[in-house]
Amino acid sequence: MSRARVIDLVVVLPGIMGSRLANADGKPVWDLSGGALGRGLRTFGGSVKNLRLPNDIGDDHPGDGVVPVGLMPDVHALPGIWQPIDGYTDLLGRLERSFSLTLGENLVPFPYDWRLSCRYNAERLRKTVARSLGRWQDSAPERRDARVVFVCHSMGGLIARHYVELLGGHEITRRVITMGTPHRGSLDALVHLVNGLRKGWGPLGVDLSAFARSLPSLHQLAPDYACVTGPGGLAHARDLPGLPGVDPTLLADAAAFHADLRGAGAERPTTVPLHAITGISQPTLTTAELSGDTLTPLWLIDGNDERGDGTVPRLSARPTNTDNTDYAVPESHTPCEQHGSLQNNKGVRDALSGLLGHERPFRRGEDDDVPLSVLAPSLPAPGDPYEVAVTIPAEIPDHDSLHLTAELRPTDGTEPIPRTLRPLGEGRYTTTFPAPDPGAYRLSVRVTARPETTVTALTVVGEAGE
Template identity: 60%
Template sequence: MARAQVTDLVVVLPGILGSRLADADGRAVWDLSGPALLRGLRAFGGSAGSLRLPKDIGDGDPGDGVVPVGLMPDLHALPGIWHPVDGYTDLLRWLERHFTLSVSDNLLTFPYDWRLSCRYNAERLKGRIDLELERWRASAPERGEARVVFLCHGMGGLVARHYVERLGGDGITRRVVTLGTPHRGSVRALADLVEGGGHRDPELGAFARSLPSLHQLAPDYPCMEGPDGLARPGDLPGLPGVDEALLADAALFHADLRGAPPRADLYAIAGTGQSTAATARYAGDRLTLLAAADGDGTVPRLGGAGAVAEPGTPYAWWTPYEQHGSLQNNRAVREVLRGLLGDEPLPPEDATAADPAGRLGVQAPHVLPAGVPYEVTVTAPDDARLLMAELRPADGGRPAARALRSLGGGRYGVVFPPPEPGAYRLSVGPVTALSLIRRSAL
């Protein structure tokens, strides 16, 4: 099959945690994925203090010598900051197979220090694009009018949008494609701030609370139950865990994006069919997530797509049935990318809603204490399904597969014996053709 011709520069931006970080001597300070994930997480708490940011960092650089060195290739997670996310190697290889794209040529990756403000990283993005687009345009006459297409996962979409909408990048940008970007924030990020690591190492909690980036992922909509109804997090005084100055600045960051005039075309792809917290209540020193809404399990559907649609804004969105951490590897998402990057027609919006085989919602723990059985619940359009769940160790060990039993009302369930400590991928699909629906880490 011939590769589709692409003359533009395609830039891939990962989400939070999705960039490998190293110190000034080149030693890895964040590079935990795949088989090394569990071992690295056990040791990371001890080094989190050295990566904590100063209180008044704002949009600045802490000057600690930490630099981004590449994208995370495989499954990665840091409990207390974000849910598990699969890596980006498979996405990059797929792009090279199906389009005339080549890494370090016209397919660029933009790793960034995900601890820092989206504004800071957008400034870095601007400097990189200025150099790379000039190089690409000068490499052949037919590329003289090339523009940039941004393909962004999670927080990477906020970085790209700030560059395009506030730093003048719209003049050279053809479109911005976001996968699970919390355009209006995620209540899960707020919970991570308030909980401050919960049962985890307090150093990790203090590290998380120092990050401007995590505050910029907090909800930018009324989501907290208050005496007068739902309120924005910043309007409730005394909410523990958050840095009030960082939270107020995050509100300004989102207001700037909402107030920007229409710029480049925005294509927002948001996972759907997965139970996702959209509101919360704080009482008794605990933040309780409420109102399970539709979404990708981490970002509510409207927060990841519909909420950014302003009058006059070039905008479209698609909603595959998928979890946040695997959107970049979802088959339906890639069908949309074929149309956005190549010359194939775009599928209709909500195309996956017409495919009953793919309409599965999966609920399972992201983090599981040792010795506890692993319980999986699946929702489907009906009770006439033959579904299988597969739990596969990230280190390549032997997978365990079990059939789900019907619980009635379109619900299915299965319980795995307590897994050995480690990182795992969970796949759920029809018995005849197991399709990857959800990836998780234990």
């Protein structure tokens, strides 16, 4: 298959936890993925206190010698910080196979220390882009006019936007493509900060909760919309004094970070195109109710179930304009997929092909599509059965009589476990797998013989006692 020609420099930014970290001696401090993930979290939990950041870190580096060394290759997760995310090896490989892109030349992965402020990492991105683009433009006469295309998953989109919109990157950027970026934040981040690590993962949660609450990045992922219910209706987290578990200084700074992004570029005559790929139809926590020191997450906002990609609400997956009254960009592509698997979804790959080829992006949404909403535990307690629930909208023909199958596949390469889902009526289906062994898994759910309907959910099971 011939590769489509791309003259630009393509920079790939992963999401939070998506970069491997090493210390000053080159020893890995965050490099757990795939089959080693479940058991390795215990060791990591014992040493994570060394990665905790000081209270006054701001937009600086703590000087602890930790450096990013590459992108995570496979499924990775840190309970109490973010949901499981798939790796980036497949995405980089497909970009190389599909386009005239070569790693280290015009395809540049940008790993970053995901503990730190998005502003800090945007400044690092500025230096990396200046060096890489200059080298690429000087490598051949026909590349003199090359610009930069950013392909960003999750938090990576916030870093790229800060560089493009506030650090002068708009002058050399062709376009920014975001996949599941929480442009307006994610309730998951706020729940992790307030509630800490949920029960079921044992004493590991104490250290990870303190670690999580020290991260400027996690505060910058908290919702930038009114999301906490109270006597007067929904309120912004930043307006709730004494919110437990949250660093008020970091939360206020996160609000300023998002306000700067909303206001950036308002005076410029032209803007850099931003293409927001938005996962839809997945049950997604959007608001919460504060009771004492605990946030109880809720699916609805103003009585509506708007859903999203299972982690980032649909209302948050594209930015709003300066006065926060409307969306600044349309949805470029809306795959029926979960957050941690967006970068490897087939429909998303097709959309990227169009965007990198400067053509209209491919869109799913044909009349015969079957959008599956999949609810499965991302971090089940060891020994718990693995229960899967799927819903299909009532407007889909035969929504109560479709044949659905699920496959739970360990990332260590052992045999997958297949299941057929049982219909419950009203578009609801279910199945239960035996309690999985410790490790990382990909759950694939589809309408049988319709691979294009596949939704992939990720899960990580720890060892008993973690």
